[in-house]
Amino acid sequence: MEENYLITITGTMERDGQRDSVELMTHGKYTHRDGSYYIVYDETEASGYAGCTTTVKIAEDARRVAMLRYGRVPGQLIIEKGTRHLCHYETGYGAVSLGVAADEISHKLGESGGSLHFSYTLDSGSENFLSWNLVDITVKSLPQESDPTIKECKPI
Numbered sequence: 001m002e003e004n005y006l007i008t009i010t011g012t013m014e015r016d017g018q019r020d021s022v023e024l025m026t027h028g029k030y031t032h033r034d035g036s037y038y039i040v041y042d043e044t045e046a047s048g049y050a051g052c053t054t055t056v057k058i059a060e061d062a063r064r065v066a067m068l069r070y071g072r073v074p075g076q077l078i079i080e081k082g083t084r085h086l087c088h089y090e091t092g093y094g095a096v097s098l099g100v101a102a103d104e105i106s107h108k109l110g111e112s113g114g115s116l117h118f119s120y121t122l123d124s125g126s127e128n129f130l131s132w133n134l135v136d137i138t139v140k141s142l143p144q145e146s147d148p149t150i151k152e153c154k155p156i
Contacts, residue, residue, distance in 0.1 A: 005030045005113060006140045007041050015131040030113060030139045035060045037109045039116075039139055049073050056137065058116055062105045065118050079120045081105060098130070099123035113139035 007028040012021040028041030039056040043049035052071030059065070064080040069090075077100055078085040084101040103119040116137040122130040 003027045003029055003041075004142045004144070005039075006142055007039060008138045008140075010136045012134040013131050014133075027142070028139075030141075032060075032109070032111070037107070037116075039137060043069070043071070056116070058105075058107055058109065062107050065102075065105055065116070077120075079105065079118055103132070109139070112141045115139070 005028055007026050007030075009024045009026075010021060011023075012019060014020075024044075024047060026041045026044065028039060030040075031038050037058040037060070039058070041054055043052040043054055049069065049071070052069050052073055055066075055068045055070070057066040057068065062081075064078070067075075067077045067079075069075040073090045075087075075089040077087050077089065077098070079100055079102045081102050081104075084099055087098050087100050089096050089098050099122065101121050101123075103121065105118040107116040108114045109116060116139075117135070119132065119134040121132050124130055
């Protein structure tokens, strides 16, 4: 699987009436297998998790999204319709347990990419509300490398 997709992630967090959004654009991998779509990308310094790889696994029926981060700061968030999950999440300051409850999950993913939209609430594990979160991800296939046997014409 080559990194031949442009992945754009927009995340919005709302807490105490304040909204904050961040956008990340990166190259990554995308595939569909065994009833799920997979979006895989390397984290950067901009995200604060350089050296980590994130996999977003989306159920074909849009019932569940798993965000799994591997590397020096591992973590997982499971967002599933109708179920509150208690997830382990590593931060740069230590580990925390977070309650995660889905508001909505929808996608328009297909053979060459598409879009994913989901929102969820976070609580402190003791059911104290922390934030409402919205994530939009688009995946676009990048143009294939040109044929090396074709030479580019240069002006005379």
